[in-house]
Amino acid sequence: MFLIKNVHGNTVDHLGEAIVAGRYGVGASIPPEPVLCQELGVSRTVVREAVKSLIAKGLITTGPKVGTRVLSEDHWNWFDPDVIIWQSKAxxxxxxxxxxxxxxxxxxxxxxxxxxxxxxxxxxxxxxxxxxxxxxxxxxxxxxxxxxxxxxxxxxxxxxxxxxxxxxxxxxxxxxxxxxxxxxxxxxxxxxxxxxxxxxxxxxxxxxxxxxxxxxxxxxxxxxxxxxxxxxxxxxxxxxxxxxxxxxx
The missing domain is CATH 1.20.120.530 (GntR ligand-binding domain-like)
Structure with missing residues (x-):
């Protein structure tokens, strides 16, 4: 799977799977950009684009002073194929x-x-x-x-x-x-x-x-x-x- 997808896709998968599997609880913050960059070996641009994708899928929200937080599954886009695949893995x-x-x-x-x-x-x-x-x-x-x-x-x-x-x-x-x-x-x-x-x-x-x-x-x-x-x-x-x-x- 890693070889098929590009760096952006792999980063989205890594974070999406972690959220759907419950490794980041509802209302919890995902790690900050510098930590994710080091953990995943990607640039800040890749992390930011991945975050945008996860926002579009309804998994997270972001805002000033509150950071990037995980939303409950009621907000997730259950018509998104990635969300379904992540759920099947979880x-x-x-x-x-x-x-x-x-x-x-x-x-x-x-x-x-x-x-x-x-x-x-x-x-x-x-x-x-x-x-x-x-x-x-x-x-x-x-x-x-x-x-x-x-x-x-x-x-x-x-x-x-x-x-x-x-x-x-x-x-x-x-x-x-x-x-x-x-x-x-x-x-x-x-x-x-x-x-x-x-x-x-x-x-x-x-x-x-x-x-x-x-x-x-x-x-x-x-x-x-x-x-x-x-x-x-x-x-x-x-x-x-x-x-x-x-x-x-």
Whole structure:
């Protein structure tokens, strides 16, 4: 990871991970610039730019006489992929995962209704390609999660609503969290594949009611997968790692 990101990105990661992991408590000050420069081996400019990035993500605030202080997680930008990755490294909590499922139940059914009304031939072709990738991964092994993500993001784009299209980008890391966990369950992808097909078929047939029902069934299945994994106390995924590869059937 260090070799992939530049100095700025590594500095943001170092501080962001420390904050999300609780090494700097809420209301606490992060170390001053000279200390961070020495600790991380970077310039003051790099530290200042990293601080600006963390302010934009809602993790810290700064002001005269109060210094740079850590904000509570209620202020964090939970649509920022970096924040999600840092949380996965610190440990995905049941509360976080249940919040994610609630969000999916609010957003995706409405988006599927719109997709069933507005999807173009190109939209359908992109989602079909994603589904084909999922099916291939189930039958022959490979990267199921990435294709699953493309499937859902493609349907969000097919809603032809600019705000939902923008949200599809922001939801990427959140959705991947759910999909990574679902694939941990034995035969999870095998059981969810026909549920995905039902959603896509309803969109192709321009049936909004059926599309909404189908996506709710799919989301409820994912919720059961997550609850089972949580109950088993199995290790949860770390999103900075490559997507899990399915083995050939």
């Amino acid at each position: 440990g995905l909590t049941p509360e976080f995962l249940r919040d994610l499922q609630d969000l999916r139940r609010v957003v995706e059914p409405a988006a599927m209704r719109l997709a069933a009304e507005r999807a173009t031939a190109q939209d359908i072709a992109e989602v079909e390609a994603a589904y084909a990738g999922m099916k291939h991964a189930v039958e022959h092994g490979g990267d199921y999660v990435t294709h699953d993500l493309r499937f859902h993001q493609g349907l969000l784009r097919a809603s032809r609503n600019r705000m939902l299209v923008q949200m599809s980008k922001a939801l990427g890391a959140l959705l991947r969290t759910s999909f990574e966990i679902s694939t941990r369950r034995k035969d999870g992808p095998v059981h969810s594949l026909p549920l995905h097909r039902a959603v896509l078929d309803a969109v192709i047939a321009h049936q909004p009611d059926e599309a909404e029902i189908a996506i709710r069934v799919l989301i409820d299945g994912a919720k059961e997968d997550i609850e089972e994994v949580l109950a088993s106390r199995r290790r949860l995924p770390v999103l900075s790692s490559p997507a899990r590869q399915l083995k050939a059937a």
